[in-house]
Amino acid sequence: MTDELHSDGISRRVALKRLGAVASGAYFAGAFQGESTDIIVGGKPVEIAVWSLSPTTVRITVSPVVAGIRTPVPVTGALIVDDKARPVARGTEASNVALVRARDVVVKFTASPPSLTIETARGEVLQRLDLSAETSDVSFLLGKGPLLGFGEGGAQFDRKGVIDQMRNGQVSNNTYRLSTHGTRAPVQWLIGTEDGWAMFIHQPYGTFDLTGAEGKFTPAPQRAFGGEAGVVGAASPTPTQLTTNSPLDVFLVASRDPKVIMREYAMITGFQEMPARWTLGYQQSHRTLSGPDEILGVARTMREKKLPCDTLIYLGTEFTPSGWNTRNGEFGWKPENFPNPKPMFDELHGQHFRVVLHVVIEGRTLTGSVTDACTGLPQPSGRNEQNQWPPDRSAACYWPVHKGVFDTVGVDGWWPDQGDGLDGPSRLNRHRMYWEGMQQWVPNERPFALHRNASPGIQRYGGYIWSGDTQGLWRTLQLHVPIGINSGLSGFPLWGSDIGGFYPTAEYTGELHVRWFQFGAFCPSFRCHGRNWHLRLPWGWDGGDGGPFETGANNSFRVDPAELNNKQVEPILKDYLELRMRLMPYTYSALRETHQTGMPMMRALWLHHADDATAVRRGDEYLWGPDILVAPVVEKGATSRRVYLPRGVWYDFWTNERVEGGREVEKPVDLATMPLYVRAGAVIPMGPVKQYTEEPSNEPTELVVYPGASRTSVMYDDDGHTFNYRKGEWTGIEMLWDDRSRQLTLQLVRGSKMSGAVPRLFAARVAGMQTATMVRFGGDRVRIRL
DSSP states (O other): OOOOBOTTSOBHHHHHHHHTSOOSSOOOOOTTSSOOOBOEETTEEEEEEEEEEETTEEEEEEEEEETTEEOOOOOOSOOOSOTTSOOSEEESBGGGGSEEEETTEEEEEEETTEEEEEEETTOOEEEEEEOOSSSSOEEEEOOSSOEEEEEEOOSOSSOTTOEEOOOOBSOOOSSOOHHHHOOBEEEEEEEETTTTEEEEEEEOOEEEEOSSSEEEEEEOOEETTSSBTTOTTSOOOOGGGEESOOOEEEEEEEOSOHHHHHHHHHHHHOOOOOOOGGGGSOEEEEOSOOOHHHHHHHHHHHHHTTOOOOEEEEOOTTSSSSOSBSSTTOOOBOTTTOSSHHHHHHHHHHTTOEEEEEEEOOSSEEESOTTSOOOSSOOOSSSOTTSOOOSEEEHHHHGGGGHHHHHHHOOOEEEEEOOTTOOHHHHHHHHHHHHHHHHHHSTTSOOOBEESOOOTTGGGGTOEEEOOSOBOOHHHHHHHHHHHHHHHHTTOOEEEOOBTOSBOOTTOOHHHHHHHHHHHTTSSSOEEOOSSGGGGSTTTTBSSOOOSOOOOTTSOOOOOGGGGBOTTHHHHHHHHHHHHHHTHHHHHHHHHHHHHHOOOSEEOGGGTOTTOHHHHTOOSOEEETTTEEEOOOOSTTOSEEEEEEOSSEEEETTTOOEEEOSEEEEEEOOTTOOOEEEETTOEEEEOOOOSSTTOOOOSOEEEEEOOSSOEEEEEEEOOSSSSGGGGTOOEEEEEEEETTTTEEEEEEOTTOOOOSSSSEEEEEEETTOSOOEEEEESSSOEEEEO
């Protein structure tokens, strides 16, 4: 620490000593004013500490002091910030934290009543945390605009107006219904879209009341090990396991730039890892199976009908009358379906399918990592009374049980189901186990696992999630648009749903399936799954039986026989399968941006149009990556769809019609059409139709230019499945469109290099034009006049 003099002649070292706090990299003032008083919050003396994590982000802890010892913040695994970093200010007296300057953020504390005000350097109040001297409640400002975030699931797009207990799992109450809302994976991260702030309450978990003029947070009693109490499905803790002394640990981001807000949250909890490219392809899930002939028959039919598909997923037995294993929780093969697993897997792999197996883990906790030593827990050979897993288990003991199946057939990924009773740290550990565990056996392959539960930080472990066992209802489809958007804003960018809804209902028809499939084609996880699973096959609505029969939402659902001769469905689904595949270069580039910046793939309009109040409030449409606006059709029998286009020029993807934005437009739709619009200035890279993502092709990549503005975008590429991109083996091609000169320039992104096939063949054209200019790009700058 240097001992430079400040303008008042007091050295920094002396100033810090007088203030009774430790500082690093910032100066704070104003603590000399007034008498020092102990800070009392919730009836207890506390210490307040303030950290400056970046120019725009501060961390504030309010920690009870018991017998002179500060209560530490429980370790949940959610954070990647350095807990050993020195705070800007810390103290148990009000004078220690009266005025704290943390680069571009100012934190002010008043003792009576206890309150923390967060301001910009210009004195603009962004947020105020009103503490209580008597209780642990915290009140805070809601702001003027919509509040977004809050994790997966929930009642609506804008979180205002709800009371949310932050309960994990598949729950139902007056404001939250599993049938339509799906799984709840709460994240205590709120974004004030019009007021320049975002807030993450890391600890403790509690109830948010957003129904009043101000928000109110009431902490729940905490388990002693740091997980939240009262998790659905968890064993009830005894009173001695609960504590009300958990510190309040809050992160505040002060910025009006949505990109900064998303980056800062990623800096707190972690950036999304890059999954393999094949995980973005179509995934076909199977339920009840009629033996090896049906298993192989579905795969062969996919290829014969030229229906693009990357992944086949096999459910476990007991959740369905017939699955891949002997019983849920076990790793033995069901002989009726997989009498000789190795040759079957060899044939599936020979047809270039990836194979994913469903697995179930239950219990209260999952601790540690796969690299720990397994001690004190049994290694189960099967589910029996003498050799059962205990309710609390370790990853080091559980993960090795997967190895026999992996060694036998070479499983490509896992589908860890259940886990509703796991606390937050255990849900994170589960994601970590499948990410790190697979790398023990195949170190240079990006793992895949699809989870039903999540908690902050899972993105560091490639976390794919889906929305759980919903019902096939139009209302469910409608709600899942904002649910997907808020999941992406909450650090869960790799999200999807059961296309069609898990439980069939009387509303589940070919029309609903098509509309849900269209939406699914523009979700990160693109997967069909549900009961009466033949209806989930692309050809299942034409000439099939819908079966084998399984009960629906009302336990007696039978599909209308007229719906089983719907010849419209399969051709439309094929079109969207092919569109998903053609857009893979664009989609993979959006994934890379997520990995680098924290920007989700499904983007609230707010992220790119924060100055457009109407756009900010729209939760029924979203941006797929930076340039494609998606407006799912969610009403039965719709013949048109009202779409809000933010300010600027847009193009109808289907007709190439140029449309002025800043207004609502009425888009006519038939069953085959889901409205898609592309912003002016975009250059959309589109590949050829492939049957699987890594299928070799000599066809050029199209670069489709949408004129009307000048913009720069980037197409990213690597080998699609290894970690070699971390070593610099990746290609970034900048695509600069100058609208005035009608010139497209291609050049390498600084730091990237040409990888894979060189040179790259491109066909550049203006949207709506049939003729294209062929270009071979080998790394040197290329200019194309269109």
